[in-house]
Amino acid sequence: MTIAENIRYLQDNIAGILSRLGYKDEVTLVAVTKTHPVSVIESALQCGIEHIGENKVQEARKKIPLLKVPCKAFHFIGHLQSNKINQLLQLNPFLIQSVHSLELAEKLHSALKKDNRTQDILIQINSSEETSKNGFSFAEAKDAIWRISSYSTLQIKGLMTIGRLAEAEVSRPLFVRMKSLFEEIKTLNIPKVEMQYLSMGMSDDYVQALEEGSNMLRIGTAIFGERNYGVNE
Numbered sequence: 001m002t003i004a005e006n007i008r009y010l011q012d013n014i015a016g017i018l019s020r021l022g023y024k025d026e027v028t029l030v031a032v033t034k035t036h037p038v039s040v041i042e043s044a045l046q047c048g049i050e051h052i053g054e055n056k057v058q059e060a061r062k063k064i065p066l067l068k069v070p071c072k073a074f075h076f077i078g079h080l081q082s083n084k085i086n087q088l089l090q091l092n093p094f095l096i097q098s099v100h101s102l103e104l105a106e107k108l109h110s111a112l113k114k115d116n117r118t119q120d121i122l123i124q125i126n127s128s129e130e131t132s133k134n135g136f137s138f139a140e141a142k143d144a145i146w147r148i149s150s151y152s153t154l155q156i157k158g159l160m161t162i163g164r165l166a167e168a169e170v171s172r173p174l175f176v177r178m179k180s181l182f183e184e185i186k187t188l189n190i191p192k193v194e195m196q197y198l199s200m201g202m203s204d205d206y207v208q209a210l211e212e213g214s215n216m217l218r219i220g221t222a223i224f225g226e227r228n229y230g231v232n233e
Contacts, residue, residue, distance in 0.1 A: 003040070003043050003044055003047060003223060003224060004043075004047045006222060006223050006224075006225075007044065007047045007048060007049060007223060008047075010029065010219060010222060010223065011029070011048070013207075014027055014029070014206075014210065014217070017207060017210045017211065018210065021210075021211065025215055026215070027210065027214070027215050027216065027217060028051055028197070028215065028216045028217070029049070029051065029217050029219060030051040030052065030053040030075050030077070030199075030216060030217065030218045030219070031044050031049045031051065031052050031053065031219060031220070031223050031224075032052075032053045032054075032055070032077065032202075032218050032219060032220030032223075033052045033053065033054055033063070033220070033224075034053075034054060034055045034056070034059065034078075034220060035059075036224050037063075038063050038066045038067060040224060041063065041067065041069075042067060042068065042069040044223060044224070045067070045069040045070065045071055046069055049223075050071070050072035050073065051071075051072060051073045051074075051075060051094070052071055052073075052074055052075070053074075053075040053076070053077040053097070053218055054074070054075075054076060054077070054078070055076075055077055055078030055079075056078055057076070057078075057080070057081075057084040057087050057088045058084070058087075060074070060076065060088070060091055061087060061090075061091065064091050065091075072094075073094035073095070074091060074092070074093050074094055075093060075094055075095045075096075075097055075218075076088055076091075076093045076095070076096045076097065076098065077097045077098055077160075077218055078098060079098060079100070079134055080096065080098055080099075080100075080104060082103070082104060082107045085107055085108055085111045086111055089111060089112065089115075089117075089119070093119070094120065095120050095121065095122060095157065095197070096108070096119060096120070096121045096122070097121075097122040097124070097160045097199055097218075098122070098124045098134070098135075098160065099121045099122065099123055099124060099148070099154075100124040100126075100134035100135045100136065101134070101136075102144060102147060102148070105121075105147075105148045105151060105154060106151070108121070108151075108153070108154060109151040109152075109153045109154055112153035112154070113152075113153050117153065118152075118153050118154070118155055119153060119154060119155065120155045120157045121148075121154055121155065121156060121157065122156070122157060122158050122159055122160040122197060122199055123136065123141065123144065123145055123148065123156060123158075123159050123160070124136065124159075124160050124161065125137075125138065125141055125159055125160070125161045125178060125181070126161070127161040127162075127163070127174040127175075127177060127178055127200075128161075128162070128163065128164045128171075128174055130164070133162060135161065135162075138177060138181060141159075141181060141185075142181075142184075142185065142188070145185060145190060145193060146190060149190050149191060149192050149193050155192060155194070156190075156192065156193045156194065157194055157195075157196045157197050158182070158194075158195050158196050158197030158198055158199065158216075159178060159181065159182055159185075159195070159197075159198055159199065159200075160197075160199040160200065160216075161174065161175075161178050161199075161200045162200075162202070163175065163200065163201070163202070163205045163208075163209070165204075168204050168205040168207065168208050169208065171205045171208055171209070172208045172211075172212060175200055175201075175205075175208060175209050175212035175213070175214065176212050178198065178200055178212075178213075179198065179212050179213035179214075182195050182198045182213070183195075197215060197216045198213060198214050198215050198216065199214070199216040199217075199218065200214045200216075200217075201214045201216075201217045201218070201219075202217070202218050202219060202220070203219050203220060203221040203222035203223075204221075206219060206222075
């Protein structure tokens with residue numbers, strides 16, 4: 001299938017799932033463009049994709065400025081190293097989805113404060129509690145959000161998680177807990193915290209994520225096919 005066909009299939013499938021569940025809220029589809037060249041990204045944008053996500057700052061810097069097809073929003077969704085913060089901010093990300101520690105939040109705040117600007121972020125939750133993944137535990141999440149909300153430059157817009165990289169159903173209980181946390185934080189009325197986005201679900205488990213309340217999906221392989229890790233563009 002072509003990229004256009006993949007996108008159309010995804011959009012139809014998402015609409016069908018939402019209709020079946022009776023959900024009326026919109027779902028944001030973020031095309032994960034990691035390892036894919038500018039020309040491929042532009043093809044996706046021409047086929048109706050509006051949001052793109054990159055995992056590495058150095059790769060995003062090589063591609064985002066070269067895009068000639070309009071892109072509504074660039075999301076940073078990977079592990080953000082503190083020494084790459086200023087380089088990322090130069091790309092004006094719509095969302096930094098992967099704020100995974102208090103240390104990173106503090107360093108982001110310091111960098112933003114120098115330029116008197118603000119940044120929308122999501123708080124990354126390590127829902128699977130795997131040591132190979134970054135993020136706050138469920139137990140740490142509420143306290144971390146209270147503390148990060150005190151930074152004037154950071155606008156918390158929701159939560160993000162990565163499911164278990166196994167059979168899709170394995171992630172369902174994690175998505176259920178994420179939705180519960182998402183709704184609980186809404187009730188706390190923390191100043192400057194808006195639970196707008198619940199970013200969970202990738203190519204292998206987006207159906208389960210949608211069924212459990214996700215409103216932002218990060219899809220790469222199901223749009224572009226298998227990644228080419230030798231890309232240099």
